[in-house]
Amino acid sequence: MTIAQTGEFGLIARVTARLGTPAGCLLGPGDDAAVMAAPDGRVVVATDVLVEGRHFRRDWSSARDVGHRAAAANLADIAAMGATGTALLVALCAPPELEVAWAEELADGLAAEAGVVGAGVVGGDMSASPTLTVAVTALGDLGGRPPVRRDGARPGDVVAIAGRIGYAAAGYTVLSRGFRSPKLLVEAYRRPVVPYAAGPQAARLGATAMIDVSDGLVADLGHVAAASGVRIDLRRDALEVPDTLRDTAAAFAVDPYAWILAGGEDHALVATFPAGVALPEQWRVIGRVTDGSGVTVDGEPYRGRPGWEHFR
Secondary structure, three states, X not given: OEHHHHOHHHHHHHHHOOOOXXXXXXXXXXXXXXXXXXXXXXXXXXXXXXXXXXXXXXXXXXXXXXXXXXXXXXXXXXXXXXXXXXXXXXXXXXXXXXXXXXXXXXXXXXXXXXHXXXXXXXXXXXXXXXXXXXXXXXXXXXXXXOOOOOOOOOOOOEEEEXXXXXXXXXXXXXXXXXXXXXXXXXXXXXXXXXXXXXXXXXXXXXXXEEEEOOOOHHHHHHHHHHHHOOEEEEOHHHOOOOHHHHHHHHHOOOOHHHHHHHOOOOOOEXXXXXXXXXXXXXXXXXXEEEOOOEEEEOOEEOOOOOOOOOOO
């Protein structure tokens, strides 16, 4: 059955029937707007869009995969502010000939990823479009803490990372070369494994700045450096190169550090902390903050492409 056959309201009914109600949702789908409790008195908001042919391909990823990715991209932004995701709003623009099953599986992926942090889909919109597009807005709760912004890094701070990095970029390379293995890397591209809990943890530890790595480590830390008016120096020997990454890079004649330093979409969290803060094992120190500007690697300007940027 296609979306044209079931119609807008039929599709809405089928999709919402698959979604649960997250804690804090006072009124879910069915009215003009949802109502969420905001016990902190503030709401953290992030939005992101996935466009077929630009952000995903249906021959590379299932609808469930796309749902996971769309939710993860937004919930990672919430975590990077030191907050916990509470709800998602989803807009789906789709060709009328799209199968209903694809939209249902998309909803399953969105709900499953949101469920990792105890959130859920509480509303959204649908429209006919020649280009399949999934737009998500995430809401989050700071739990009484101040948000961790990009402009707080200071000389003397250490730079640390939580989560995997380089895996998704390697998986993209594998898929673009027509292969489907190593499975670990391909699945990392299809469904990011985001260290959501590390965001609020970093806030409690006194992180001075934080960002999620969506476009590339060098590019994203460049935003922190610019906002904070500092230089961030990364240590290449502190950036782990797992065997799977190293072997795959050798097979494709690629420098694995290009994936690690400039590859995005793993949605690892990278933060700066005052020197001397005892960091838990989840956080790995990879550099330091100094006087100056920009991002360097072992004290030298990074010569490669720093990351992804739309319209270039």
